[in-house]
Structure formats: structure tokens, C-alpha cells
Amino acid sequence: MPQQKLTIVPVTLHTENNNSSSSVPAELSSKPACMIKTAAAEIAFFNGVEEHVIQAIMRELKHW
Template sequence: MSTNKLTIVPVKLDPIPVEISSNHSLQYTAEPSCVIKTAVAEISFFNGVDERIIQTIMKELKG
């Protein structure tokens, strides 16, 4: 079990705009919506990432 103390910072993920048609691939800026920095890694989330991926990563960081 890890002895490193985790700091949880509240973030707001922006929803995918409704105006984007399904014919266009989702293109986002190079700026991440959220960045998590740990002693051994830096994890970036971008708009449009599936919520299940975020939940999985957070569970792995906790354990």
C-alpha cells in the first residue's frame, strides 16, 4: 500500500458542444482540461474523454 498522500483538487470538465456534427471528427486544442501530477507521473485529460477512463485512473491512483 502506498504511503504517499494524495491531494484531490476539484475540477470541472466542459461538456462536448452540441453543435459538433457526427460527420466531423472531434478536434480539441492541445490544452488539457485537467492535469494530475504525482511524484512519478503526469496525467492529462482532454475534453471528450470518457468518464469511465477518468474513474479508472482515479481508482488506480488511490490504490
């Protein structure tokens, strides 16, 4: 099986500030905040994605 060089990038997840009185949506952009590319998939995260979604995707990537 060929060895594939992997790049590990540190990521910090911050909790959402729920103390604000108004609900302001995250800035929408067509440019992803983070891209993950594997041999089988490309995953893009955009600003405003919820932390539990990121965690679920990262858990699933361990099986690829």
C-alpha cells in the same frame, strides 16, 4: 517517510448529451483540460475523454 502536501481540486463530471441528431466531435486542443501530477506520473485529460476512462485512472491512483 516525508510528508508531502496534497492539493485536492473539486471536479464535476457531466453526462454526455446523447439527444443530438448529429455526432459532433469534442473540440480538439493541444492544451489539457485537467492535469494531475504525482511523484511517479503526470496525467493529462483532454476535452472529450470518456467518463469511464477518468474513473478508471482515478481508481488506479489510489494505489500509488
